[in-house]
Amino acid sequence: MENKLFPESLDIYVWEGKSDIADRIAHCLSSFDVQVIRADGMSVTRDIVSLRPSIAVMSVSVIDRGEFSAEDWQKAHCMPVIWVAEVGRTANPRVYPTEYSHILMRDFTCAELRMLVFRLAAELHANNAPEHKPQPLIAQSECMQALVAEAEAFADCESSVLIMGETGVGKERIAQLLHQRHGRYRLGPFVAVNCGAIPDGLFESLFFGHAKGAFTGALLAHKGYFEQADGGTLFLDEIGDLPLYQQVKLLRVLEQSTVTRLGSQAEIKLDFRVVAATNRNLREQVQQDMFRADLYYRLAVIELRVPNLQERGSIDKIAIFSALLGQTYDEIPAPPDWLLDLVANSRFAGNVRELRNVAERVGIIYRQLGVWDKVRIDRVFTMLGSLERADDTNDLLVVRKKGELAERNRIIAALDANGWRRQDTAHAIGISRKVLWEKMRKFQIADTEAVGEAD
Ligand SMILES: Nc1ncnc2c1ncn2[C@@H]1O[C@H](COP(=O)(O)OP(=O)(O)OP(=O)(O)O)[C@@H](O)[C@H]1O
Ligand SMILES: [Mg+2]
Structure with missing residues (x-):
């Protein structure tokens, strides 16, 4: 089953010697759009170049066997590595130089693995964002030129911007334009966050960051999205998909421009610009009590609508x-x-x-x-027409399916965060145990997904 928790499908390359790490990773991520590539019997240096995976998982035993040094590997293959180790980083600093920030203990749980992979996938997505390879924004029609002029006029100010428009019209492109035209923030990062895919259990850690030791598996301190965007632009994509109880958490930080990492007391003062985007009608959502009015007014100081x-x-x-x-x-x-x-x-x-x-x-x-070839090209366009007609009837279905996937992700993450104890999970997401059980049945979430916990 394909599950869009990650922005793109991921290939994870596992090199581990003789253990069951690859099996456990495959199992923990079996319901996500992830392919696990095993190194068994391959020539690592050659194959990894042709495979170009997104993330590598290495058992430190590979380094210990002395086949190559970790530094060489990291220099040769520019991809994030999760190191799987028997002992904590502090126990043996020689084995874990400072750049090894992603470490899983050998007895990792599915929740810890998912959290780390989710974070790395989000970072990879941000680094691959088109802002790094700027492409021209094509706007020849009058309405599009008017929009670009409006965006440019508002670009160099601090106010929040809400970009609205149908799917695929180029909302993220306009957000990048606002970033690139800001006198100060353009020198800082552009951090894009897909608000429709944030599992409950990870929300605080991903947005606010966490201090070292804040929870099991928090081996190092981590900056959340707000901190990552300091000095630049935080792009909150699909903001209309954020559930109400997560909206209130965002609002607090946006109003105060300070963030406190999980497990820490220290308030960190931040300076960034917020640009949000949605293909939903947020005003209508506000009227239907599905979107907080205070957050809407905080985000929509300037509103831009991208024409279809x-x-x-x-x-x-x-x-x-x-x-x-x-x-x-x-x-x-x-x-x-x-x-x-x-x-x-x-x-x-x-x-x-x-x-x-x-x-x-x-x-x-x-x-x-x-x-x-006119015949074959015509066929491409005919398919387009039939797809469009099909869309009229399927639209609702698609929307419903997307929403359900997001809800399924959230429930799995909440189960993860609560050790798959149903009573605690139900309590954490504010539903009864019976409702949780019904939802697990509906979304076909089996307890076996938690197998990493039992290891
Ligand atoms: N004016 C444009 N000129 C050239 N390419 C464009 C333009 N607008 C959008 N694109 C391209 O179209 C694709 C969709 O754009 P983008 O992701 O910005 O849309 P979106 O409105 O954010 O979509 P969604 O609602 O699905 O998130 C991207 O590949 C983008 O580079
Ligand atoms: Mg978008």
Whole structure:
């Protein structure tokens, strides 16, 4: 079952000698979109380069066997490593130089593993964000030019901005534009957080950070998102998906601009700008008591609405299509008029993101055949139409499914955080034991998912 707890699907490379670490990792992450690659019998240095996993898990026994030094490995392969060890870092500082910040004890629990992987995945996602490889923002239509002008006018101020717009219209792009045009904050980080995928049990630790030893498994101090964004922009994506009880926690920090790490007394003063985005109608959510009015007013000091592609018209559709086609294949000639007409006359329910996918598919057809094959290209657009019609009926289903996945993630994380004790978990999320049991049945959450706890 695919579970979108992580921003992208993850490959985790495990190198461990003769233990069951890979099995336990695979088991703990079995319901997530994660692939565990085992090093058994592979030539590590060669294979790891071709596989390009996102995260590596290494047993320190590999280092102890003297096959290579940890420094060499880290220098050669720029990816985060989780070191699995028998003893704590302080017990043997020689084995764990300072850069080994991610350490799991050999008897790790599923909760500890998920927490670490979730954090690393979020960091990887932030580092891969398009701000690091700036691409032009295409805005030729009048309504889009007006929006960009408005964004630029408000960019160099401290006020919070709420960006609204349908899925795939480019809300994150506008958030990056605001960041890049700020006199001071552009020199700091742009930290993007998907608020729709934060499990309860991890919320405080991820946003506020934690002090060393704040809870079992907190081997080192960790900066939360607020602190990571200090001096820059905190981008709260999908803010409308944040449940009410998490909204109140955010509000406190946003109002005071100070954060206190879990397990610490010290208040840390911060300076950052908040940009939030949503494809929901937040005002309506406020009226329906699904979104806190005070948080809404705190976030929406400036409101920007990104028009959808249909409103932008053929001028933007063609400009974006042509630019994206050029990105897929360097030597592609200008597309013929009939193809541009097809683009101009199509509706893209998934907006720029969907148009990008179409451009990619058309680019592949051209690359394979060396001609603009009308029959095959027509088929790409016909599929688009049928998808769109299907969307009308399936929209609700999709939305419901997304919401359910988020709820399932939250329940698993709460179970994790409470050692899979149902009474404590139910209490922590404010529902009865019976309701929790019903939800576990509905979302097919089995106690066996907690197998790491019993190890
Ligand atoms: N004006 C634009 N010019 C070029 N590329 C764009 C433009 N707007 C969006 N894109 C591209 O389209 C894709 C979707 O954009 P983005 O992620 O910013 O949309 P979004 O509104 O945040 O979507 P979602 O609601 O799904 O979070 C990205 O690949 C982005 O780079
Ligand atoms: Mg987005």
